Amino acid sequence: MSIVLVPLAVLMGLVTYPFRALPLLAPGFERLPEQAKLYLRLVGPSVLAALAAVNTMVGKSDAGVVGFRIGWEWLAVGLCIAVVGLRRSLLIGLVLAAGSIAILRTLGVATMP
Amino acid sequence: MVSTMAVPAQPAPGSMSVADSRRRLLLDSLGIMVSAGGFGLVYGLSARAAGFSPLEAGAMSVIVFAGASQFVAVGYVLGGISWLAIVLLTAFLNARHMLYAAALAPYLADTPRPMRAAMAHVLTDEAFALAIAHFRRIGRADVRGYWLGAIISTFIPWNVATLVGVTIGGSIPDPARFGLDVIFPAAMGGLAVGLITGRRELVAAIAGAVIAVAVGLAWDPAAGIIAGGVIGPFVGMAVRPRGAEQHERALGQFPQRAEPAESDPEAGLP
Numbered sequence: 307m308s309i310v311l312v313p314l315a316v317l318m319g320l321v322t323y324p325f326r327a328l329p330l331l332a333p334g335f336e337r338l339p340e341q342a343k344l345y346l347r348l349v350g351p352s353v354l355a356a357l358a359a360v361n362t363m364v365g366k367s368d369a370g371v372v373g374f375r376i377g378w379e380w381l382a383v384g385l386c387i388a389v390v391g392l393r394r395s396l397l398i399g400l401v402l403a404a405g406s407i408a409i410l411r412t413l414g415v416a417t418m419p
Numbered sequence: 420m421v422s423t424m425a426v427p428a429q430p431a432p433g434s435m436s437v438a439d440s441r442r443r444l445l446l447d448s449l450g451i452m453v454s455a456g457g458f459g460l461v462y463g464l465s466a467r468a469a470g471f472s473p474l475e476a477g478a479m480s481v482i483v484f485a486g487a488s489q490f491v492a493v494g495y496v497l498g499g500i501s502w503l504a505i506v507l508l509t510a511f512l513n514a515r516h517m518l519y520a521a522a523l524a525p526y527l528a529d530t531p532r533p534m535r536a537a538m539a540h541v542l543t544d545e546a547f548a549l550a551i552a553h554f555r556r557i558g559r560a561d562v563r564g565y566w567l568g569a570i571i572s573t574f575i576p577w578n579v580a581t582l583v584g585v586t587i588g589g590s591i592p593d594p595a596r597f598g599l600d601v602i603f604p605a606a607m608g609g610l611a612v613g614l615i616t617g618r619r620e621l622v623a624a625i626a627g628a629v630i631a632v633a634v635g636l637a638w639d640p641a642a643g644i645i646a647g648g649v650i651g652p653f654v655g656m657a658v659r660p661r662g663a664e665q666h667e668r669a670l671g672q673f674p675q676r677a678e679p680a681e682s683d684p685e686a687g688l689p
Contacts, residue, residue, distance in 0.1 A: 311475035314502050318492060319482035321510040327539035329520035330527060338525065341656070344619075348652035349522040350551045351614040352627030353515065356647030357544055358608035359628035362601075364635040364643065374636055379601050386605035387612050396609045400450030403605040404598035411596065419595050 358383060365419075378416035382407040440556040441564050444549055448572035451545045451606050456576040457599030458486055463584020465490065469497040476585040480578045484541065487641065488512040512641045518648045519547035526560040534562060541569040544603075548610040555614065623655025630654075 329335055338346070362383045365375035385406060386399035393399075410416035435443075459480070466476035471493070479489050488509040495505045519542055527535055549568035554560055594600065615621050627647035635643025 307474050308472040309474055309478075311471060311496065312478045314492070314496075314505065315475070315479040315482045317502065317506045318479065318488060318509040319484075321506055322483055322485055322488070322513040322516070323540065325510075325513050325515075325517040326520050326542040327536060329517060329524045330535040330539050330542075331532060332524075335521070335524040335528070343525060344656055345652045346522045346525065348619060348623040348655040349518050349648060350547075351611045351620045351624035352651030352655065353518055353644070353648030354544075354548055354607045354611035354614065355624035355628040356631035356644045356651065358604045358611060359647070360631045360635045360640050360643050361604035361607070363632050364640045366640070372636060372640065374632075379604070382598065382601045383605045383608050387608045390609035390612045394613075396447045396606065396613070397450050399609050400453070400602050400605055403601050404453075406598070407601050408596065408598035411598070418593070419600050 358387075378407060378410050379419075434558070435556040437557050437561055437564070440553050441561070441567065443556070444553045444564055444568050445571070447549060447552070447610070448568055450602060451549070451572040452576045454599060454602035454606060455545065455573045456580040457594035457597075458603065459577040459580025460584040460594055462486065462489055462493070462577075463581040463586075464588060465493045465584075466581070467585045467588050469493045471496070471585060473582060473585045476581055477578065480581040483509070484574065484577070485509070485513050485516075485543065486577070515641075515645050515648055516542055516547075518645075519544075519551075522551060523547065523554070523560075526554045527562075530560060530562055538562070538565060538569075541566075541574050543569070543573055544607065545569075545573045548607060552610055552613050555616075618661055619655040619658050621655075622658045623651045626654035627651025 362379055363375055364372060366372055382403040386396075386403040389399035389402055390396055407416060411418060462480070463476055466479070466489075471479075479492065483489055483492075491508055491512065492505050495508070520539060523542075527538070530538075546565070546569035549572060550565045553564045553568065557564075611624050615624060627650070629647075630650050631643040631647025633643070634646040
């Protein structure tokens with residue numbers, strides 16, 4: 307069994323780990339000024355919304371060209387967000403999101419990604 | 420008449436017991452577990468198609484444990500791109516994890532350093548989303564809860580699915596047929612909604628999403644996520660807080676509040 311790419315995995319891990327660890331391990335990070343703490347409190351909703359939006363609205367073609375994506379996936383993600391907002395249940399939201407898009411694809415209404 | 424569609428009572432940040440919050444954490448983890456399994460399967464299949472051995476694909480999932488960069492690595496290896504380019508792009512794609520660690524750091528200040536070092540390795544999008552929601556519900560850190568979320572929701576499903584994909588291969592149906600590809604953005608959006616406890620969070624989330632899409636379209640999706648995550652909070656900070664949030668600030672509640680802000684009507688998590 308080939309292990310040629312294992313060193314590549316190690317190198318990729320070596321450049322990833324500092325981003326995850328430095329703020330957790332740097333001394334004094336917990337004694338931040340109030341403005342910095344407020345900023346960090348807002349990072350959560352901001353970055354999660356960014357992840358949701360980019361993964362729903364921005365797509366790459368097979369040729370690697372980035373473009374605005376419009377599709378039924380918007381509805382599925384919006385449905386989940388609405389369910390969480392109204393019912394506070396992420397699980398139900400996810401089941402409805404995946405279920406709705408699966409049905410639409412089975413019916414041929416929505417295209418496969 | 421009591422409506423069955425009534426919105427459940429929303430706990431104020433810091434007001435939920437650890438046990439109750441862990442139960443919610445595990446429930447939230449279920450959907451993310453399916454998503455991680457689906458993506459891990461696709462990664463395993465892609466790695467197999469690119470000629471990775473199970474050991475190579477598995478090593479990448481265990482050591483790197485970062486989906487987007489692993490997919491890119493598969494594509495680049497297949498295209499014969501240099502390792503240097505792959506490593507540089509990995510650093511670029513995973514730079515957003517620094518934001519996650521910075522946001523969690525105040526909560527984990529009293530956690531032993533070796534433990535923090537270990538926790539950092541499994542700090543993914545999903546682990547961050549679950550952990551920050553859990554910590555805010557209980558108003559402090561919970562190391563066991565962090566591990567529950569990170570390991571059960573993502574690490575185990577991702578690695579098991581990688582091995583299944585790379586070994587069993589083409590006999591598995593496309594996960595997109597079951598809508599699994601929308602679970603990740605839906606989960607991130609849902610968890611973002613759960614973190615919105617006031618006007619500032621709402622504005623930060625909207626700004627983050629808009630900036631991310633704009634930069635993603637103009638430059639690169641990964642750059643968009645970083646830009647949205649970095650600039651969005653500044654936009655939120657520029658918004659004038661409402662009465663409840665001013666009350667929160669007066670209590671100095673981040674990360675441990677003195678008492679729950681019971682007057683905050685928007686408090687609560689998914």
